[in-house]
Amino acid sequence: MLHILSDFLVRKPEGYYCQYGDFYIDALLPVSVDVVSHGHGDHARPGHTTIYCTAVTAAIMRYRYSQQPQSSYRTIDFQHTFQIGPVQLTFIPAGHILGSAQILMEYKGVRYLYTGDYKLQEDETCEPIEIIQADVLITECTFADPEVIHPDPIDEIKKLNDQPFNILLGTYSLGKAQRLTDLINKHCPDRRVLVHHGILPLHRIYDDMGLKKLTYEQYNRREMKVGEPNKVYMVPPMTFNSYIRATKVVRAFASGWKRLQQHNDLSLFISDHVDWNDILFFIKEVKPQEVWTLHGDGRILKQYFDGQLTVRDIY
Known part of the structure; x- marks a missing residue:
């Protein structure tokens, strides 16, 4: 017993x-x-x-x-x-x-x-x-x-393919940002991932110690303003909240919390x-x-x- x-x-x-x-x-x-x-x-x-x-x-x-x-x-x-x-x-x-x-x-x-x-x-x-x-x-x-049933993350990330503008994507810096980068690499191949400087070192730890290499670029302000509107600029929560008046971008925040989907242009229910x-x-x-x-x-x-x-x- x-x-x-x-x-x-x-x-x-x-x-x-x-x-x-x-x-x-x-x-x-x-x-x-x-x-x-x-x-x-x-x-x-x-x-x-x-x-x-x-x-x-x-x-x-x-x-x-x-x-x-x-x-x-x-x-x-x-x-x-x-x-x-x-x-x-x-x-x-x-x-x-x-x-x-x-x-x-x-x-x-x-x-x-x-x-x-x-x-x-x-x-x-x-x-x-x-x-x-x-x-x-x-x-x-x-x-x-x-009442909380998470949707298929592949279906969620594919929503980015339908957007006519660059995307400002709010995400947690560790774990979620790297998972999103991989999902975009695989399921949104025409999208370029630009990474905020606060997230970049954690991407590099994943590159050094992780299971696969991620495809991404360090954020460059000029890149967001020129060329095709095919960029996803990945930013941590505080930066996302400070860009509330950003224009000519689609705002989305990847989270399982409904409250974090409010006031955004696109819902993205992806939870870890x-x-x-x-x-x-x-x-x-x-x-x-x-x-x-x-x-x-x-x-x-x-x-x-x-x-x-x-x-x-x-x-």
């Missing part, structure tokens, strides 16, 4: 804490030992004494947090089990962005699986998700709502998170005895599985 520890992972001000191994996961404040699922800033922060992560996540953090001592990183390959105290950990590809990992923690015969952010949709710019079985699934709930159907499929495949929720609202999921499966928020 498995004995699931209800306090194996708990919420603290610093982040999610495992007292049985004395480490944190995705801590937002400096801690002694942090295990980082991926390189996005709401999961990967500086100031920790020791950081366990994949090599790509370390490269992203080194770029973003230059003051973090190089000696603090402990890079671990996918599927390679390592030990923190009595807890065994293994990084499993999460399919979210390049280098993103689910974190499998094994303690006294019980398997606890922390997903981090994850997606099931195909994305050739990052490692595809691997689904394993666990006794406790600790899942994000960003879009855990039956699981939607409702994906979460249900994932739970079915992982076969957990309990589901613990975080990073979003897990109440609808709890109602859906009422009487069938224990679903609760991380305390």
Whole structure:
């Protein structure tokens, strides 16, 4: 009979804490030992004494947090089990962005699986998700709502082919921008991708450490004003918002959030998170005895599985 520890992972001000191994996961404040699922800033922060992560996540953090001592990183390959105290950990590809990992923690015969952010949709710019079985699934709930069903990203990106002007494309700099570049390269071959200087270094990390080369150019103001109207200028959110009065361009922002599609010329629902159907499929495949929720609202999921499966928020 498995004995699931209800306090194996708990919420603290610093982040999610495992007292049985004395480490944190995705801590937002400096801690002694942090295990980082991926390189996005709401999961990967500086100031920790020791950081366990994949090599790509370390490269992203080194770029973003230059003051973090190089000696603090402990890079671990996918599927390679390592030990923190009595807890065994293994990084499993999460399919979210390049280098993103689910974190499998094994303690006294019980398997606890922390997903981090994850997606099931195909994305050739990052490692595809691997689904394993666990006794406790600790899942994000960003879009855990039956009203959120993500469309086919290929159908969405092909909308760019029908536009008569250059496109100002708002996107998150890490992961989404590189995925969009690849989708445009493949499905909008007549479009040239111009990349904002704030996104460019992350494209180069993908080029150096990723699964395929991307085709893009550094942004040049003159290029946007001359020649054929076949450019896609990819910019981070703050820049996108500052160009509210831009003329002779089609404004679009790639996101799974409906609120970010408002006031744009074109909707582009492309998300790097699981939607409702994906979460249900994932739970079915992982076969957990309990589901613990975080990073979003897990109440609808709890109602859906009422009487069938224990679903609760991380305390």
